[in-house]
Amino acid sequence: MQPTTFLTGLCFGEGPRWHDGRLYLSDMHDHRVIAVAADGSVATIVVVDQQPSGLGWTPAGDLLVVSMVDRALLRYDGNALTRFAELRDLAGYHCNDMVVDAAGRAYVGNFGFDLHNAAPFQKAALIRVDPDGSARLAADELAFPNGTIITPDGATLVVGESYAGRLTAFDVAADGALSNRRLWAKLPEGAVPDGICLDVAGGIWVASPSTNECLRVEAGGRVSHRVAFARSAFACMLGGADRRTLYILTASSSDPDTCRRERDGRIETVTAPYAGAGLP
Numbered sequence: 001m002q003p004t005t006f007l008t009g010l011c012f013g014e015g016p017r018w019h020d021g022r023l024y025l026s027d028m029h030d031h032r033v034i035a036v037a038a039d040g041s042v043a044t045i046v047v048v049d050q051q052p053s054g055l056g057w058t059p060a061g062d063l064l065v066v067s068m069v070d071r072a073l074l075r076y077d078g079n080a081l082t083r084f085a086e087l088r089d090l091a092g093y094h095c096n097d098m099v100v101d102a103a104g105r106a107y108v109g110n111f112g113f114d115l116h117n118a119a120p121f122q123k124a125a126l127i128r129v130d131p132d133g134s135a136r137l138a139a140d141e142l143a144f145p146n147g148t149i150i151t152p153d154g155a156t157l158v159v160g161e162s163y164a165g166r167l168t169a170f171d172v173a174a175d176g177a178l179s180n181r182r183l184w185a186k187l188p189e190g191a192v193p194d195g196i197c198l199d200v201a202g203g204i205w206v207a208s209p210s211t212n213e214c215l216r217v218e219a220g221g222r223v224s225h226r227v228a229f230a231r232s233a234f235a236c237m238l239g240g241a242d243r244r245t246l247y248i249l250t251a252s253s254s255d256p257d258t259c260r261r262e263r264d265g266r267i268e269t270v271t272a273p274y275a276g277a278g279l280p
Contacts, residue, residue, distance in 0.1 A: 001225060001226070001227045001270045001271075002270070003227055003229060003248065003268040003269060003270050004268065004269050004270070005266055005267075005268055006036075006040065006247070006266075006267045006268060006269045007036060007040055007042070007266060007267040008264070008265075008266050009263055009265070010027050010030070010249075010251070010263065010265030010266065010267070011027050011028065011029040011030040011259045011260055011263055011265055012027065012028045012029045012030075012234075012251050012254060012256075012259040012265050013025050013026070013027055013028070013234070013235065013249035013251070013265050013266075013267065014026045014028045014052075014053050014054075014096075014097070014195070014234060014235050014249065015052070015053050015054045015055045015066075015097060015098070015195070015235060016195065016235050016236065016237035016239075016247055016249055016267075017055045017056070017237060017280050018237055018238065018239030018240075018243065018247075018276065019035075019057065021037075021038070022035040022036060022037050022038075023035065023036045023237065023239055023247055023267070024036075024045065024055055024063075025055070025235075025249065025267075026048075026051075026052035026053050026054075026055060026065070027052075027265070028051050028052060028053060028068070028259075029051070029256045029259040029260050030260070031047055031048055031049055031050075031051060031052070032044050032045075032046070032047050032048065032052070033045045033046050033047075033048060033052050033055065033063070033065060033076075036267065038240075038241075045063070045076070046063070046065070046076045046081055048065055048067055048074065048081070050067045050068060050069040050070040050072075051067070051068040051069050051094075052065050052066065052067065052068070053065075053066040053068050053095065053096045053097060053098070054066040054095075054096065054097040054098025054099070054108060054109075055098070055280070056098055056099060056100025056106060056279075056280055057100060058075070058100070058104040058131070059102070059103070059104050060104075062075050062076060062077045062078075063075070063076040063077075063078075064076075064084065064098070064100055064106055065081075066095045066096065066097070066098050066108055067095070068094045068095050068096065069094055070088070071086070071087045071088040071091045071093075071094065071095050071110070072084075072085065072086055072087055072088075072095075073085040073087060073095075073098075073106060073108060073129050073133075073135075084129070084133050085106075085129045085133045085134070085135045086135065087108060087110070087127055087129075087135055089135075090125055090127045090135060090136075090137060091108075091110035091124070091125070091127060092110055092111065092112040092122055092124050092125070093110060093111040093112055093114055093115070093122075093124075094110060094111045094115075095108055095109070095110045095111075095127075096108075096109050096110060096111060096145075096146060097109050097145075097146050097147050097148060097195060097235075098148065099148040099149060099150055099157070099279055099280050100279065100280065101150055101154060101172070101176070101279060102154055102279070103131065103176070104131040105128060105129065105130055105131065105176045106128070106129040107126055107127070107128055107129075107138055107148055107157065107159075108126070108127045108128075108129060109124065109126055109127075109142070109144075109145030109146055109148065109159065110124050110125065110127070110145070111124060111144060112124030112125075112142075112144060116255065116256070121143075121163060123140070123141045123142060123143055124140075124142055124143075124144060124145055125137050125138070125139065125140045125142065125145070126138045126139040126140075126142055126145045126148075126159060126178075128176055128178075130176065138176075138177075138178050139159075139170065139178050139181065142159065142161055142168070143161040143162065143163035143164035144161060144162035144163040144164075145159050145160070145161060145162075146159070146160045146161070146162045146193060146194055146195070146196075147159070147160045147193060147194055147195040147196035147197075147206070147207070147235065148160070148196070149196055149197060149198040149204065149278055149279060149280070150172065150278055150279040151198065151277075151278050152277050152278045154172060155171065155172055156169055156170070156171060156172060157169070157170045157172050157178060158170075158184050158196070158198075158204065160193030160194065160195075160196050160206065161193065162192050162193055162194060163192075165186065165187045165189075165190075165191055165192060165193070166183060166184075166185065166186050166187060166193070167183075167184040167185045167187070167193060167196070167204060167206070167217065168181060168182070168183060168184060169181075169182050169183075169184040170182075184204075184219055185204070185217045185218070185219060185220060185221040186221045187206065187208070187215070187217065187221070188211075188215070188223060190210055190211055191206070191208040191210060191211050191213075191215065192208050192209060192210040192211070193206045193207075193208065194206075194207045194208065194209055194233075194234050194235060195207045195234060195235025195236050195237075195249070196236070197236050197237050197238050197246075197276060197280070198238075198276065198277050198278040199216075199238060199272065199273075199274035199275060199276055199277055200274050200275050200276070200277040201273075201274040202218065202219065203216045203217065203218050203224060203274065204216070204217050204218075205217075205236045205238070205246060205272070206236075207233040207234055207235050207236045207248060207249070208233060209232035209233060209234050209254070210232075212228060212229045212230065212231060212232055212233060213226050213227060213228050213229060213233060214226070214227040214229075214233050214236050214246070214248050215227075216272075216273075225272075225273065227246070227248065227270050229248070229250050229268065231250050231251060231252045231264075232250060232251060232252070232253075232254070233248050233249070233250050234249050234250065234251060234254065235248070235249040236248045236249070237276070237280070238272060238275065238276025238277075239276065242275060243275035243276040243277075244271055244272050244273075244274070244275050244276075245269055245270075245271065245272070246269060246270050246271070246272040247267055247268075247269055248267070248268045248269070248270070249265065249266070249267055249268075250265070250266050250267075250268055251264060251265040251266070252264050
């Protein structure tokens with residue numbers, strides 16, 4: 001599968017989401033959430049001073065945005081950006097990716113430690129934010145919880161543990177509680193799960209910046225497809241009119257200063273064998 005360049009000039013793209021016919025994403029180190037139309041035109045949706053990451057929508061249509069550095073969840077109603085939930089007491093360090101379920105509950109990951117300044121590794125929590133803005137522990141002792149999906153029936157949540165090279169699954173109760181933690185798939189040696197997305201055949205596409213590729217992984221760990229890049233792949237999303245366009249966000253580095261200086265972040269695409277499904 002040979003990728004095609006769709007858009008260039010990003011600082012560092014994260015959290016891609018297909019919504020209302022456009023690809024939304026956080027240009028993290030440019031401090032803005034953008035939406036990209038099918039013709040490649042870019043619109044700035046909202047500016048987030050403390051670095052945006054994970055995105056999702058409430059049932060009412062408001063945009064939820066992870067604010068990384070100050071460890072908060074923000075809400076944008078199309079006019080004003082407000083603080084929806086404070087996560088500092090539960091997040092060990094910068095917050096990152098997120099999935100929002102059909103009821104409007106957000107599951108937010110975090111680094112657990114100061115990654116860019118080579119601090120000692122620490123495990124981290126997955127945080128649940130309910131529709132009233134209250135935050136609580138959803139799961140703990142995760143090795144850098146990152147990209148997260150929820151299956152179409154809402155019954156299973158899968159999160160990538162970047163520092164363990166695995167996808168971990170949980171059952172989701174009616175009230176949003178997580179249980180029955182289990183291994184969904186161990187990734188190939190050296191692969192690191194960053195952003196992930198789900199398809200209708202039950203496969204999970206995994207962006208692996210450590211191996212410069214995007215992998216389609218099945219439950220149990222079988223890799224059915226690989227897309228190789230000349231640089232790191234950090235996130236992916238299935239979108240387009242038939243949800244079979246796989247959008248992959250790539251960059252030469254995740255270092256903030258390098259990203260702002262080089263602005264070489266890209267969106268690259270391939271046609272996937274199956275359409276997107278579930279959330280996000």
